[in-house]
Amino acid sequence: MKRPRLIYSWQAIPKVLLVAELLFMEKRQNSRSRNVFDSLMSEERIFKNREALSSTFVPSEFPHRNDEINDFANILKPALYGARPSNILIYGQTGTGKTAVTKYISDQIMQKAAKENKKIHTAYINCKQTNTPYGVLTNIGKTYSSEWEDVIPHAGWRIDKVYAALKQKADDNGGIAIVVLDEIDALVSKNGDDILYHLTGLNSDLNNSKISLIGISNDTKFTSWLDPRVKSRLGEESLTFAPYNAIQIEEILAQRATLAFKDNIVEPLVLSYCASKAAQEHGDARKALDLLRISAELAERDNREIVTAKYVIKAQSVMEKDQVRSIITTLPIHHKATLASTIVNQGKRENGQQTTGEVYSTYKQICKLFNLEDLSQRRISNVISELDMQGLIHAKIVSLGRQGRTKFISVAINENQIQELFAEDIELSDIIEELTRSGTYIRSTQMRLI
DNA sequence: AATCCACAGGAAGTGCTGGGCG
DNA sequence: CGCCCAGCACTTCCTGTGGATT
Structure with missing residues (x-):
């Protein structure tokens, strides 16, 4: 195949490099002892804990998700008595807390199992990133021990060999494995339901251990693509996460804001503004958190000590632009x-x-x-x-x-x-x-x- | 009602890469 | 080293389709 040939504006490159080098040398001479980050790190004016606004943060409390958490915990409870919990399918649009709640419940059950001396393993697999049967099976194997990665090469083995190795590993370790397949629809749309057929049938091949699957999807119709047998095995239980409304999102933001910001940093209007924007987008709390975080970061860059609604408007356009830019450049x-x-x-x-x-x-x-x-x-x-x-x-x-x-x-x-x-x-x-x-x-x- | 257009999009096949295995 | 396998990007072949035109 011919290599793509592109005509770069190469004339510009040496000039740019030269200017950059001159500027850099000057800086180096003027401020040999000063570091560029010195002034930036002198004092955090706004943030107490940035992490609290990130999409991967798992809070200790979930406003408006108590019912879902209770149902979830009840379904998984048998694992603590050594029995296999039902497989679960979780539905809900993006930013409704499916993933965060699932991670929270996984953590909780692991803590409880450690206390009660029960053998429970948990695995979290994002099927958009790991979307091949090979990848899913090796990731489940990692649940049992971290050396598994060294045992199974990331390519090369026949899939049935990986499957057999996983069975062996599961039986050697025993206990209950709870496997979370996030964005499970991505796995099915790419590979068909073969992999789920094998996974849901895995228990009948296991002697000393059990596996339960938790599938997370934002497409409620995704089961219609499945083989009826897989559908009934996978969807033994189902949970639906309804979208948040503006008031609920505002409460979530308020909870996170107290964790993330120092006192009296955010104008009250800012939270309701972020919440209403996100509520328009099908109650996506993640979007609201991003908007709040970026607004605060912009205020911080301007050396302000208070986050005003003006920054939310700015943040909105920054978010839109960044999204398009990152898509296009890649x-x-x-x-x-x-x-x-x-x-x-x-x-x-x-x-x-x-x-x-x-x-x-x-x-x-x-x-x-x-x-x-x-x-x-x-x-x-x-x-x-x-x-x-x-x-x-x-x-x-x-x-x-x-x-x-x-x-x-x-x-x-x-x-x-x-x-x-x-x-x-x-x-x-x-x-x-x-x-x-x-x-x-x-x-x-x-x-x-x- | 039949015809026809310019595709849409499914299915199967191809060629390649990156890995393991004997 | 040659063979096998999984995964990927792509091609080839094919059937299906909605609605203006005949």
């Missing part, structure tokens, strides 16, 4: 080329909407210009769907009668943001620059973009 080259074609084509049609075929033909011209080997239309059709899912473009399936069935595609990010991002992203700006130079594209669009 896109593979063909995704960037596809995005560039939609941007360049925007305006070709009166309503700004273009079809898959139009995007593909522009994409092919881009590949030609950059000496990239072009991918098939089938693949680019998938790339378009991926970009749509990432929120960079809008793609809507439409039927144009005799003109066939296609997607109407438009760019989802605003023009100012595009210009800023183009200036930052060498690959994207190169593509557009080259298109302008070649002069084969819609001039009106280029004039707006460059």
Whole structure:
């Protein structure tokens, strides 16, 4: 395969390096004894404990989740008597506390088991990160001992060998293993339900141990894809986490704010503002916590001692921009080329909407210009769907009668943001620059973009 | 009602990489 | 060293589809 060739603005690089080096030398001479972090670390004005606002923080109390915690604990209780708890499926939209509550319950049962001298193991697997049967099985194995990682290579073994090794390990160690499969839908959509079929059937192969599964999903319809046998085995019990309303989110924020901030740092309005913003987004408490954290960080950067609503507004735009930036900079080259074609084509049609075929033909011209080997239309059709899912473009399936069935595609990010991002992203700006130079594209669009 | 368009998107296959095993 | 396996990105082939047009 041909390597993607890109024309970097290499002339600029030596200049930038030179200026940076000169500035650095000057600084080095002027302040040899001073460290740049000295002034920054002199005093924490706002935060007492930043961690309390992070998405991975597991608090000791969960406002408005007492019922769920009680139900959860009741289902897992048999583990403390040496019996296998039912498998559980947990549903709820993002930011409803599913993962945090599950981690909390896992910690609690481990503590209790240690006190009562019971053998309970817990594993937490995020199926979006570990989304292969091989990875899931090895991660479950780690539940029993940390050396397992050294025993099982991260690739190479046949899957049934890993499965057999896991069975052996489980029986050698005994006890009850509680395995949490977070974002379980990602595992199923990628691999089918084979892996769940084997996992849910694992207990019948075990003599000296038992495994219970906790599946977490934000897609309530995900079980409809499952084999009926897997469905009934996995969903022995189910719990649903309803979205929080604005008042509940505000209470959660207030609880975390007392842990995270020093006293009287946050304007009361700030919490309700963050809460109402997050409540609009389907009661996502995680979003509210992020918004609060970033608002406080911005206030801190401005050397303020109080977080005002002004910073929440600022934080909101920072969050949106950062999200888009991080997505774009990490896109593979063909995704960037596809995005560039939609941007360049925007305006070709009166309503700004273009079809898959139009995007593909522009994409092919881009590949030609950059000496990239072009991918098939089938693949680019998938790339378009991926970009749509990432929120960079809008793609809507439409039927144009005799003109066939296609997607109407438009760019989802605003023009100012595009210009800023183009200036930052060498690959994207190169593509557009080259298109302008070649002069084969819609001039009106280029004039707006460059 | 039949036809036809321009794809959508599922399924199966390919080629490659990175690993283990005998 | 050659073979086997899992995983990934992609291609090829195929069937399905909604609605304007005939």
